[in-house]
Amino acid sequence: MSLAEETIITPKWVMTLESEELLVGHSVIIGKDVILAILPNEQALKTYPNAKHIFLPQQMLMPGFVNCHGHAAMNLFKGLADDLPLMTWLEEHIWPAEGQWVNEQFVADGTKLAISEMLLSGTTCFSDMYFFPEVVAEVSASMNMRAICYGPILNFPTPYGSGPDEYFDKILAAHDKFKHQPLIDIGFGPHAPYTVSDEPLKKVRMLSDQLKMPIQIHLHETEFEVSDALEKTGKRPSQRLDDLNFWGPDVQAVHVTQLNQQDIDIFKKAGTHVIHCPESNLKLASGFCPTHELQTAQINVALGTDGAASNNDLDMLSEMHSAALIAKAVSKDASALPALEAVKMATINGAIALGKEDQIGSIKVGKQADLISIDFSDISCAPMYDPISQLVYSASRHQVDHVWVAGHLQVKNKTLCHVDTAQLMEMAQEWADKISSKT
Ligand SMILES: [Zn+2]
Numbered sequence: 001m002s003l004a005e006e007t008i009i010t011p012k013w014v015m016t017l018e019s020e021e022l023l024v025g026h027s028v029i030i031g032k033d034v035i036l037a038i039l040p041n042e043q044a045l046k047t048y049p050n051a052k053h054i055f056l057p058q059q060m061l062m063p064g065f066v067n068c069h070g071h072a073a074m075n076l077f078k079g080l081a082d083d084l085p086l087m088t089w090l091e092e093h094i095w096p097a098e099g100q101w102v103n104e105q106f107v108a109d110g111t112k113l114a115i116s117e118m119l120l121s122g123t124t125c126f127s128d129m130y131f132f133p134e135v136v137a138e139v140s141a142s143m144n145m146r147a148i149c150y151g152p153i154l155n156f157p158t159p160y161g162s163g164p165d166e167y168f169d170k171i172l173a174a175h176d177k178f179k180h181q182p183l184i185d186i187g188f189g190p191h192a193p194y195t196v197s198d199e200p201l202k203k204v205r206m207l208s209d210q211l212k213m214p215i216q217i218h219l220h221e222t223e224f225e226v227s228d229a230l231e232k233t234g235k236r237p238s239q240r241l242d243d244l245n246f247w248g249p250d251v252q253a254v255h256v257t258q259l260n261q262q263d264i265d266i267f268k269k270a271g272t273h274v275i276h277c278p279e280s281n282l283k284l285a286s287g288f289c290p291t292h293e294l295q296t297a298q299i300n301v302a303l304g305t306d307g308a309a310s311n312n313d314l315d316m317l318s319e320m321h322s323a324a325l326i327a328k329a330v331s332k333d334a335s336a337l338p339a340l341e342a343v344k345m346a347t348i349n350g351a352i353a354l355g356k357e358d359q360i361g362s363i364k365v366g367k368q369a370d371l372i373s374i375d376f377s378d379i380s381c382a383p384m385y386d387p388i389s390q391l392v393y394s395a396s397r398h399q400v401d402h403v404w405v406a407g408h409l410q411v412k413n414k415t416l417c418h419v420d421t422a423q424l425m426e427m428a429q430e431w432a433d434k435i436s437s438k439t
Pocket residue numbers: 069070071218254306307
């Protein structure tokens with residue numbers, strides 16, 4: 001590695017998440033794509049005399065956010081249908097709009113818009129469940145964004161294919177195509193227990209075991225989902241999937257607003273992770289994920305924004321804020337989900353849920369240089385007692401000022417380095433004009 005590839009980053013604080021303490025007077029040195037060292041400032045300059053040097057005197061350097069659940073391309077439907085319950089929103093608005101508009105170009109454009117928004121707000125890795133995962137992967141790789149792309153499995157035809165057989169073929173082809181791309185993973189995204197029957201779910205488990213591909217599924221999103229399943233099958237969806245041996249440590253169950261002791265036992269035994277999407281659950285009035293109960297049972301909980309059409313932003317800072325507040329309200333315990341735990345949910349817990357904790361989620365020598373800096377020279381964060389408290393309870397995404405993915409500088413001084421934002425917004429408006437004129 002040439003010396004020119006090394007960069008010393010010297011912030012005011014470093015939050016490594018490897019310990020509870022913030023480091024002061026320390027620099028993080030990054031190489032081409034990894035974290036090379038964490039050293040006291042003077043020693044960093046002596047050890048790496050020829051490195052580039054970035055001073056961030058009012059900033060905190062921390063691991064990038066890991067957004068564990070979303071549907072990036074749905075960014076193009078943001079604001080199309082609001083203020084509706086889940087099933088009305090899905091059946092009367094989103095599914096018809098998807099049937100009419102979703103194609104490869106839509107997914108490419110929507111994903112590009114979403115990645116741009118995520119980078120600007122400090123997300124350095126996202127997990128996506130949407131049609132044409134190979135397009136999501138292609139756009140992510142071309143933008144140097146880390147992504148886990150879950151190809152959808154549903155019982156019925158969609159713009160992506162005629163049914164499960166075609167979905168499996170396409171997802172396996174995508175897996176093959178991207179297996180050597182270090183920033184991209186392809187997984188299976190069976191949509192939900194109520195849209196996927198037993199046979200495809202068993203096939204997902206079998207293929208995942210063979211190929212080591214991760215799985216993500218929406219589960220227990222609403223009370224109706226559980227009561228309807230109980231009426232039709234006599235089993236809670238979690239139980240039905242357990243009987244199929246579906247659960248495992250490679251599965252992420254998204255939402256889980258309905259939870260009983262049996263569910264806890266199932267997740268715990270299997271090592272399954274829960275992805276909490278607090279703002280989507282609030283907006284669709286889906287319910288509340290009891291994160292406190294899950295964490296007390298030592299089940300890993302990570303955070304996701306869900307798609308922008310049900311949020312309506314991809315802002316992990318506000319998601320942390322909402323998660324911390326909801327946990328207190330739901331458990332009637334103000335000490336539930338303290339600030340540092342909320343930060344972990346948005347970073348290292350996400351890395352664990354996605355099976356990537358060896359690579360990302362904390363600042364540690366040898367891990368990937370997925371880093372962000374938060375500018376605390378903002379009136380919203382004055383005075384400063386505790387940067388972690390300010391991060392969760394006071395800061396906003398506009399204070400994210402530098403972002404690196406795999407050592408690659410993506411955002412500099414709050415501006416995207418490699419995206420023409422004017423052109424991007426023009427493209428998004430062209431889609432909105434087309435969609436609103438014919439929907
Ligand atoms: Zn979702």
